[in-house]
Amino acid sequence: MAKSKFIRFFNLHTGEDKKENVLENVVNNISFRGANLWILACAIVIASVGLNVNSTAVIIGAMLISPLMSPIVGAGFALGVYDFPLLKKSLKNLLIATFVSLLVSFLYFTLSPFKDAQSELLARTSPNIYDVLIAFFGGLVGVIAITRVEKGNPIPGVAIATALMPPLCTAGYGLAIGNLSYFAGALYLYMINCFFICLSTFIIVKYLNYPKVNFVDANREKKITRVISLIILVLIIPSVYFAYTLLEQKQYSQKVNKFIQTAFTDKGYTVVFERTNYNANPKKLELAFLIKKFSKEEVDRIKREMEDYGIKNTELVIRQDNNDLKADILNEINKKEQNLSEKDIRIKQLNAELNKYQINTPNLQENIKILFPQITSYSIGVQNKIITADSAINTISLIYIADKKLSEEEFIKLQNWMKIQFPEREVAVIANQNSDFALPRKESTK
Structure with a gap:
């Protein structure tokens, strides 16, 4: 008795809408014609502007109004009920939506005078396993909400969490500036989101026992399962690698920061220049100091100490009496200045203007x-x-x-x-x- 009550807590059939109503709703929202296409194009422009000016609020607004998720959910339902005409229609409309989105974002970033890669753009160029988890569980929430009589609040949250719009806009940005690595990374993230939303939809449809539209023999059903499993592996393996690389890079950065703090900063040596090349082989750590000059023996000792902090396969370069050091420091400062948003620059301008009217005579x-x-x-x-x-x-x-x-x-x-x-x-x-x-x-x- 207690077991049955416990199971009822997790029973998805409770509050479920009629299956024919759900399928009708899914099919009606698949098509990208007329209003849906205009809404998509406008949402892409809004998302592109948000990425361009690094505004999270604008990007979220674009995700909320985007109709991109409908053909992906349609494909998941089609696979779940073995409705191959519906699957073909869903994939066709998804391709149309993808092409239109890439075209609109490409045109926007081509015409935009601001070409700098902001943090919101860069965040969509290196997907990892966490993006897979977000897409899968976000898709689960979305399809569960779609199958309910009361749709509730999850739908807007799913649109934000699964984030289909920003990767497409970032891919368009990569095309506009000719950066194929940005384009490939963002498109890969978009494919991850699409597939795992589709997969979660397929799983829920099978779990809720939606009736099959077409009769499918056991061999063909196994073939479809094998194809889905193969696609899962193809998409997950690179994302796991990217996640592992990201974890290693963060751990390496933490070790370097601890080393600099203990070996130099805590001893009163002011670091005026720091640059780490993680992708080099061996890795390279460049440092320069305000006053302190190190002898060759001291540099050799410091290099040996690096291994005590777990920093291996790293070349340490301490810049001393180098004519290029000043130029490098100025370049680093300029890079940081370029990363300031227009809002920060405007605040600085207003503060400078305000200082003209302030009287700062003490006492x-x-x-x-x-x-x-x-x-x-x-x-x-x-x-x-x-x-x-x-x-x-x-x-x-x-x-x-x-x-x-x-x-x-x-x-x-x-x-x-x-x-x-x-x-x-x-x-x-x-x-x-x-x-x-x-x-x-x-x-x-x-």
């Missing part, structure tokens, strides 16, 4: 209290004024006396003191109407 308030105790209320600001024939801008510091009357002597003393505080600015001291004395305010030259 100004304390000095005024000591030298001019009769002044208890004032404000200081910056104002721009065009004063010369060539329209140069001169900055003026202003102080407003709000409550106390000043004599002429006090007023002149205050103005002279302000000029000392701001030697690079033209100073105007303006008192309120209740003061006994106020210097005339200069008129701006238009």
Whole structure:
């Protein structure tokens, strides 16, 4: 009794929609004609813009409106019920959608003035086993939701998790800039997503016992199973290799960072240049220091110590007295600067503009209290004024006396003191109407 109750918790037949309704819905959404094609093209443009400007929110929006998943699910249903005409139709529409997506993204990135590879683009060029898991389990959630009477909230989440749009856009980007490795990596990720969504759909359809449309003998059914198994191996083996390579690279980077921290930074040696070539054979680690110069014996000792940190098959190069070092450091700085987003650059520009209007004289308030105790209320600001024939801008510091009357002597003393505080600015001291004395305010030259 307890066992049957436990099984009912995991029974997918509970809440299942009628099979004919589900199949009808799947078949109706397969076709890429008219509205579906326009929606796909617009979604591709939105995703391409998001990848171009490195905006995760825009990319997510494109994934939510994309209809790409429908023919993939249709193919999975067709395999599950052995409906080969439906399978042919699904694959045909998937090819049309893929071609249109590649074309639109290629045209966008060809016309776009921004060709730099942002992090969102690069993330889609090296798929690994984790992408397989995401596609498979995301597909499971998607098809389970499709077969329910109440579709619920999983569908939008599946569209985001399985991420069919970004790899296609990245493949189009690779074509636009002539980088075949980007194109191949992104297309491989797209194929992984398509196949494992299809596979998870096939598994759920078989589990829910959808009726077969065509009679298939046992031999043909085994042949289909063998073909599916072969495709799984073909797609999984490279992704496992990529995942293993990524893990090795991260572990190597952690060892290098620990080595640099312990052997140099903790001893007070400032590292001003660091470059690691993981793909070289042997691997190469280049370092340069602000002041410290190492003798040949010290360099040899450090090379031997690297093995204690698990850093093997690595050539250590310490750059000393090298004329090219300055150029390399500047190149690294320039690369980092180029990776700043437009938003960061705009923030820097606004901060620089704001600094023009800020008064950064330390202890100004304390000095005024000591030298001019009769002044208890004032404000200081910056104002721009065009004063010369060539329209140069001169900055003026202003102080407003709000409550106390000043004599002429006090007023002149205050103005002279302000000029000392701001030697690079033209100073105007303006008192309120209740003061006994106020210097005339200069008129701006238009």
